[in-house]
Amino acid sequence: MRRVAAVVVGTGGAAWALPALAPRVAPVTRMLGVRDTLAEGDAAALTFDDGPHPEGTAAVLDALVAARATATFFLVGEQVERNPELAREVIAAGHAVGIHAHRHRLPLRLTPRAFADDLERARSVIAEAAGVEPRLYRPPYGKFSWPALTIVRRSGLEPVLWSRDSRDWSRRARPDSIAAALTADLRGGDVLLMHDSDAYSADGSHRRTVSALPRVIEAIRTRGLRLVAL
Numbered sequence: 001m002r003r004v005a006a007v008v009v010g011t012g013g014a015a016w017a018l019p020a021l022a023p024r025v026a027p028v029t030r031m032l033g034v035r036d037t038l039a040e041g042d043a044a045a046l047t048f049d050d051g052p053h054p055e056g057t058a059a060v061l062d063a064l065v066a067a068r069a070t071a072t073f074f075l076v077g078e079q080v081e082r083n084p085e086l087a088r089e090v091i092a093a094g095h096a097v098g099i100h101a102h103r104h105r106l107p108l109r110l111t112p113r114a115f116a117d118d119l120e121r122a123r124s125v126i127a128e129a130a131g132v133e134p135r136l137y138r139p140p141y142g143k144f145s146w147p148a149l150t151i152v153r154r155s156g157l158e159p160v161l162w163s164r165d166s167r168d169w170s171r172r173a174r175p176d177s178i179a180a181a182l183t184a185d186l187r188g189g190d191v192l193l194m195h196d197s198d199a200y201s202a203d204g205s206h207r208r209t210v211s212a213l214p215r216v217i218e219a220i221r222t223r224g225l226r227l228v229a230l
Contacts, residue, residue: 032149036161041188043226046071046216047162049100049138052079052086053197056206060196061093063210067217071095072230074138075130077102077122079199084129091130096229098136098160099123104200107139112147119155136160136230140200160230162193168209169201178212183219191230192216 038045046064051057051073064071073090075097080087090097102122107115119137127133137157139148144159152159164186166178182192194213198205220227 032144034144034149034159034161035191037163037189037191038228038230039189040226040228042224043188043228044186044220045191045228045230046194047074047138047160047191047230048072048194048196049074050076050079050104050195050197050200052083052090053199053206054083054086056196056198056210057083057086057090059206059210060213061089061095063213063217064095065093067214069217069227070229071227072098072136073196074098074100074136075122075126075134076100076104076197076199077118077125078104079197080125080129087126087129088131091132096136097126097130097132097134098138098230099126099134099157100138101140104140106141106143107148108143108145110145110148112151115145115148116151119151119157123155123157138162160191162191164190164192166192166194166209166212168212169195169198169205171202171205173202173205173208175208175211175215178208179215179219182212182216186219186223186225188223188225 048060073095075087099122102118123134137152138160142161164182166181167173168178194209195201196206
């Protein structure tokens with residue numbers, strides 16, 4: 001893996017995109033030091049991207065309250081500006097928040113300056129609305145560039161990915177496929193990726209996520225795992 005990384009780094013433009021392999025290539029994730037699992041082997045973490053959303057986030061929060069479960073929400077700044085009260089509700093309910101972006105754009109397509117500006121705007125908007133300083137960052141589409149990863153860390157934020165992807169954003173996704181993707185061979189330490197908004201995915205996709213959520217939580221607890229926030 002080190003030899004592969006060295007070759008890629010030596011190719012200039014390819015070096016920019018090497019961190020983008022992290023969600024699919026575990027050795028790259030480890031080499032970059034990006035967290036995609038929990039240290040606790042007796043726990044699992046529910047995470048939600050792309051909110052807050054008036055319908056989706058509210059429904060997810062209700063489902064979590066009913067299950068007495070906690071989660072982590074990676075918020076989008078422009079959505080927080082539209083729904084600041086929901087950002088406050090997430091915190092008031094005892095959940096953790098992280099930064100997803102201000103505008104939901106692929107980091108690989110942004111200059112370092114544009115990425116840094118977007119990150120800082122998101123941080124400011126989320127902190128003001130939620131009343132807490134975010135400490136986690138997850139990039140849109142799970143794609144880092146080298147400069148983006150460096151900027152995130154210099155900003156004092158921890159980069160976070162996931163170990164299980166629900167693919168709930170797809171038009172083909174259904175509650176049963178979402179639950180199966182997240183819970184088949186579920187292991188302690190898994191970080192589960194879902195979306196509480198359809199702002200950047202298939203229309204109505206958040207409804208299927210909400211329908212699958214009770215099954216996912218039940219499966220986690222049936223395996224004797226605790227639900228924790230990141």
